[in-house]
Amino acid sequence: MRKWLRSLSLRNKLVLTILICLVLPSIVSMYVSNLFTRDAIRTQVADNARQSMLIASQIVTGQMKNMLYMMNFVQFDVDLREPILNLSRADETTSIGDLYISQNTIYKRIDTVMSPLENLVLTLLLPNGQYYATYTTTNFDPKSFFTKTWMRDVMQSGSYSVKWIGAELNYSQQPSQSYLLEAVKPLRLNGATYGYVIVGLDPSALQKLFAQYEDNESMVVIDAQGKILVDKDSSRIGKPFAYYDQLPTEDGSSFVKVAGEEYIMQSAQVTAEWKLVNMTPYKSAAQQIESFRKTDFAIQLLFLVLFAIALLYVVRTLTKPIARLVQTVFRIETGQLSERSNISGEDEVGRLGYVFDRMIDRIELTLFENKREQELKRKAELAMLQAQINPHFLFNVLNSIRLKIMMKGDEENAELISSLSALLRMTINRNNAYITLHEEIGINEHYVRLLNSRHGDRVVLRVSAASDTLLISIPRFLLQPLIENAYIHGLKSKAGEITITSRIAEDGRLQILIKDSGVGMSPERLEELQSHLEAAPAAQTEIEGSSPSLSGIGLHNVFERLRLIYGHQFDYEIESSMDQGTQIILRFPQQPEKEV
Known part of the structure; x- marks a missing residue:
């Protein structure tokens, strides 16, 4: 057989190969197609369902964000805090006029924000029995919230986070719904509770959204225990979701059997405790894709036949000049480049x-x-x-100038030149990727000395480093961008204090804290900063928009560099509040996972 194949010409081999390649696909094409496209079709159907789910999830999440926004607004609005605190401290000696002023201020601030949010109701409940409500309280006493089991849990937990309660009977006298979706958040200041804000959502808009889906589709919002909170059929509210135990462990999709029919189950987290769940019949979702696949197979078969005919013609045309080209290649291989x-x-x-x-x-x-x-x-x-200049020549010249200045008694400027020389040597010398923490702190002391000489404002650098951390090797220029960021954005290029503290954490990692006594950040600005720091590595711009630092890397790149070196063993914390300064805590192993 092999001898016979070798005796065939190139043209005959190509013709035989084409015939074999045409016959075999015609026999096994359908089987192979079904075998290899089955998972692809399931994935495509799941992706289509996921896109539909994404739109609904965005709408539902938007409603939840409105509830969260109102609770955060009441907690963090500067103009609301003082009147709320005044009401919480009110007693029998408080005049009616003072109560009216506080209540009127609260009413104006909350009404301005809630006017476009028609499907929300809000209750501000204070420990002394005072309250504010955006609804009529003729038939409902907001103080009855204190008797609720979930309110007692909130009062005893001591947590600052939101508790998503779930479906409660409608107490706002709105006829559109018989129940509300509720969430509560404690108002605490310096560890003391001065009130509770309770927000209720009318779910009628969500029910209208869910009613747009086909009868054989199901979309619901469930809580952490699997109880239905929102459904287009109000009679199912509060009942267990029948397929809760088959939900995906994380946001995503899975296939489940219901009465012998396969369904695609999608889930998405809309709050910390609530999930949006959608169930779509797989057969109806895949019907269009199956039809397209059969049409595609017929078209491919037609083009395969046409391709074979054209290829046979091309083979006959190509074989003769190809043989000539091969002969030329053989001659060139022998060194005859003129061929x-x-x-x-x-x-x-x-x-x-x-x-x-x-x-x-x-x-x-x-x-x-x-x-x-x-x-x-x-x-x-x-x-x-x-033309190369040895950098050591520059350092020697600086040292010579420093000695001459010291000989004239100007020790202050001599120390500045010494700091400049040390900082310049560390900047130019990039042979070592790591230096000890002691050396890194010394470089930053030189840097702060030069800052003070340049701007005139006295920045005090305080160092409290544990002795067992001084000889630990860390990446070069790790602290300098953070010191510069604290000076420019924290101290606003003014006088103040910057503190560097290091110690060995309980898990054995090195912990470094950089703190400034500057202006601090609002919670919104802090959240924006943290989202920038978690951005993709391609976003290589400075977080606060500052000019590039001396080391050539910004705050974002410092964190990204530590992630590349230490992997998941690196983490950080940023804490800040207005007029209280900002502190950044870095934790990473004493030895890197890999070199960069």
């Missing part, structure tokens, strides 16, 4: 022969140019070596 195929024509083989001849021409030219380029390169390298 050319001289094949011409408008088809692929003709262009191949033409390109092949031009390629040999370029190879000859390239060999000549490479020889000439090597000569020019050696001359350029020699010129660079001759």
Whole structure:
């Protein structure tokens, strides 16, 4: 058999191969197609369902964010805090006028924000029995919230976070719904509770959204225990979700069997405790894709036949000039670079022969140019070596100037030149990727000394480093961008204090704290900063928009660099409040996972 195949010409081999390749696909194409496209179809159907789910999830999440926004607004609005505190301290001696002023201020601030949010109701409940409500309290006493089990849990937990309660009977006298979705958040200041804000959501808009889906589809919002909170059928509110135990462990999709029919189950987290769940029949979702797959198979088969006919014709046209080209290649292989195929024509083989001849021409030219380029390169390298200045010459000159200034009694400027020389040496010398913490702190002391001499404002750098951390190696220029960031954005380029503290954490990692006594940040600005720091590595811009630091890396790149070196063993914390300064805590192992 092998001997017979070898005796065939190239043309006959190609024809035989084409015939085999046409017959075999026609026999097994359907089986292979079903085998290899089944998972692809399931994935495509799941992706389509996921897109539909994403739209609904965004709408539901938007409603939850409105609830969260109102609770955060009441907690953090500066103009609300004082009147709320006044009401919480009210007693029998408080005049009606003072109560009216506080209540009127609260009413104006909350009404301004809630006017566009028609489907929300809000209750501000204070420990002394005072309250504010955006609804009529004729038939409902807001103080009855204190008797609720969930309110007692909130009062005893001591947590600052939101508690998502779930479905409660409608107490706002709105006829559109018989229940509300509720969440509560404690108002605490310096560890003391001065009130509770309770927000209720009318779910009618969500029910209208869910009602747009087909009858055989189901979309619900459930709580952490699997109880239904929102459904287009109000009679199912509060009942257990039948397929809760089959939900995906994380946000995503899974396939479940319901009465012998396969469904695609999608879930998405809309709050810390609530999930949006959608169930779509797989058969109806995949019907269109299956029809498209069959049409696609017929088209491919048709083009396969046409391709075979055209290929047989091309084979007959190509074989003769290809043999000629092969002979030319053999001669060039022996070193006869002057040989050319001289094949011409408008088809692929003709262009191949033409390109092949031009390629040999370029190879000859390239060999000549490479020889000439090597000569020019050696001359350029020699010129660079001759023009190179040894950096140590600059350091020696600076030290000479420093000695002359010291001899004249100007020790202050001599120390500045010494700091500049040390900082310049560390900046130019990039041979070592790591230095000890002691050396890094010394470099930053030089840096702060130069800052004070440049701007005139006295920045005090306080260092409290544990002795067992001083000899630990850390990446070069790790602290300098953080010191610069604290000076520019924390102290606003004014006088103040910057503190560096280091110790070994309980888990054995090195912990470094950088704190400033500056203006601090609002919670919104802190959240924005943290989202920037978690951005993709491609966003290589400075978080606060400052100019590049001395080390050539910004705050974002410092964190990204630590992630690359220490992997998941690196973490950080940023704490800040207005007029209280900002502190950054870094934790990473004493030895890096990999070199960078």
